[in-house]
Amino acid sequence: MIVADQLTKRFPGRPTPAVDDIDLEVRDGEILGLVGLNGAGKTTTIRIAAGISLPTSGKVLVDDLDIVREKRAASRHLAWVPELFPFDATARALPLLVYYAGFYGIPRREARSRARELLARVGLQEEERGRLRHFSQGMRKRFSLASAMLVDPQNLLLDEILNGLDPQGIAFVRGWVLEARRQRKAVLLSSHQLAELEALADRVAFVHRGRLLRTVDRAELARAGTPTLRIVIPNIDAAALAYLATLGDAHAEGPVAWVARPKIESHEVVAELVRRGFHVAECHRETTSLETYFLELIGEAR
Template sequence: MKISEPLSTVVGQGKVPLHLRPDSQRAVLPSQRPTWTGVRNPARQSRKDPRDALLRFEPPLRWSTRRAIRRGFYASEASTRAMMIEVRGLTKIYGRGRGDGTKALDAATFEVPARSIYGFLGPNGAGKTTTIRILATILSPTEGRATVAGHDILDAPLKVQASIGYMPEYPGFYPTMTAEQHLDYWGRFYGMPRADRRRRTKELLDLVGLGAEGGKKLKAYSHGMHKRFGLAQALLHDPPVLILDEPAGGLDPHGIVFFRNLLRQLNREGKTIFLSSHILSEVQQTSTHIGVIHRGRIVSSGTIDAIQSRILGAGTVRILVEAPALSPEVLEGLRAMHDVKDVTRADWGLIVSAGTDIRAEINGYLVQRGVEVRGIKLAEVTLEDAFIALTGGAPT
């Protein structure tokens, strides 16, 4: 008995309704979808499970692409690049055919260095998920270009898909399949031999702490287990780039710490990680670089230290002076110093607000007057401070 089923290609996680010709990387209209025919598994024919036909098929990746994935070609090619993701003038307008449309991205431009953890931040509706879906080749930009691991998202989408592991905010799974069956199933879409699928399945389930739960059906998993399994699925073909949308969303403190340590481990092993998150403190502890998007535009991008220094330099510098015993005359002298805007007393000393970093001048002034200075430093700007300054206090 033969049946016919349209086969959807896979982009990282879940089934994406992007039907491709077997001999082309160009998308086709639903009416032009190719028909794939397979023989139902005789052992399960009586159960009439339509999934049997799909299990017999290779995905619509070119043979050269599948061979390259098996050989790790894209991973080795990407490992020599300085910038793993490059975005230039990316614009996305929804509903252009109905009036002016909605501009979700407005000429966004940024770079993600290789072997970095890049935290992508922004208020709700700023364009984070749209950017991620474009980088994962799920959406096409209205204007602009982007490359991932050296492959253009428009010219070589299948090579981009082979180079990334994509984990959406809400991963989609087949609930009646076990974790082991699920990874084996998706391994076929990447053309992985059976022995490699079995080995990789065991490695990844152990890595994410689900080694003892691999035989359970996914519908029995908790939210935290689904998140960990989603990361395992994204790592299945060992891509050089991970694109994660809210990976720690909805997790308890133990789950957040687990994800943080795991992402750091993967980064040490050479993975480039691009993640969006609303948990600013977690991004600050995990990321090496950040980008802030607001109303579709990138308002800042770089290392966390550089962005914090930029925020400090743009306004008032706060200097913390640890010196308990201070006379009123000394305080008045500090207030009269050049570039000092305000001096506030504290139990442990002073908070001096100034236009520039004048720690040396303050220290010299206090020492000349016999004040015991136990410490003097700049007040740190947290990622939350920087985020509010860059987005104008917009709610997230």
């Protein structure tokens, strides 16, 4: 479990804090999505949680261990996949993983064996001796994953982990993250790929300008969305649109009409349209996407 308690980070020379009094909790067996615009404070929050940056105030507990005061113990409980690729580009893949394994007291022989397994698991078995500077963007991301998987910690900090991955890589990560959830691990996952996040996250935390706007779970997200009817009417005309406007906020683009917050059920709408002589090719209820929700949220925040 990862808990951020009144976490604040101010950088020298900047008028506003990068992270401003954020409270966050990532429970065991949960994937918490972290969503925000660029510069919202997602990466800073994750870096503090990883023990890379120091908070100005507040604290982060990793399985009840303070990441600042009990750094060595807390770091054994987490792994971090950074957004960028901060590895020594001149290093070779296998020796670098063996080097990292040494910090966990893993004997050299065992470390080599484990590193080989991990490289094979992320599809880099042919690149054991390859220098990282020759790796493609996707290979680098896979190497980052292997680095995080060296030990099997309870908590995962994944910062824009899906960036730069091909569909196969995305599928691999999706499977890995879901497996982590099945193993009751706590996963903090930031991403700009909101559709993926929507599919993976149990809860989503929205941050904007360093502040936590809201944390919602799947059910809340569904409830919070605006119900809308999407109706395809091939012979649509002004009369049809006039009728739909009596049911709610209606607008049309070509043969497709949308009615927000309809006052009656969809089958009643279809029946009435048919009775009035219109052909209804398609009619179904939509809820707002995570993206729309997020944009509405930061619109309110402005």
